[in-house]
Amino acid sequence: MKKIILSAAVVLMLISCQNESTEPTTSAITHRLCASHDVLQEQLEADPTLAIRMNEIEAFTQNRISKSNFRLVNGKVVIPVVVNVLYRTASENISDAQIQSQIDVLNQDFTATNTDFGSVPAEWSAIAANVGITFELVTINRKSTSKTSWGTRDAMKSTKKGGLDPTSPTTTLNLWACTIGGGILGYAQFPGGSSSTDGVVIDSKYFGLSGTASYPYNLGRTGTHEVGHWMNLRHIWGDASCGNDLVADTPVAKTSNFGVPAYPYVSTCLPAHNEMTMNYMDYTDDRGMYMFTNGQKARMAAIFVSGGPRAAIGQ
Structure with a gap:
């Protein structure tokens, strides 16, 4: 069991996503990259109060998790989703x-109804979680643009900058599908950031079941991983060698894992144990990730209870 330590370092333990596949791929991207680390760093530099808010959120989260009677107020969370499609070419204008x-x-990954959930190793079967959070598509907004790529400065989230403003961001999950560029598959904003930039950006080539041309990132797990960040999950290795992801039941990992590691994958972090490479918050290929844990479930649920940073979602 990992010790949870609250400090300013928690805020600065940022999300840098880099993943190298060990399998042949037809995708132009050979390393999984998300820009959450760089985006959050820029937000922290621009707004010193963000660190304070994130520390407060972390303290609230740990307090809620520690309560033996922890439960969601209304028993479940259904998240309305708005998808904003920004396209220059027909292929970028992804279909309904x-x-x-x-x-x-x-919906499958967050309710443990994904077909590969049964592949969870026996040693973790008791903690493999049905998070119990579901998603409902309510609106698709589309906009033709002349941009060849959008980068990671949140321009796609601003109508004034040629993108699309988020719709009701305090009560709705906004997803942007666009060409990000720079080899970036996606990035998310953690709880505590500005509502004007809240949501998740996913490159349109890796949005949903995107086909063999996007292998090994063609099964929609970029979305699952990034929405996990939006729900306050850290990478499973805690963004440091043998680091702390603030979840007690995820085994300590040396660093990010790539491709689809064969189980058991023995960690070099002592004492000897197996790493949970199939966790959605690792860097494995889409087909190599298929579980959350009960500890991650509790951490996600905490943001939706009364007083939590996303308590208005689905209300």
């Missing part, structure tokens, strides 16, 4: 069916 496939993947 592809968009719905991402919603379907989120």
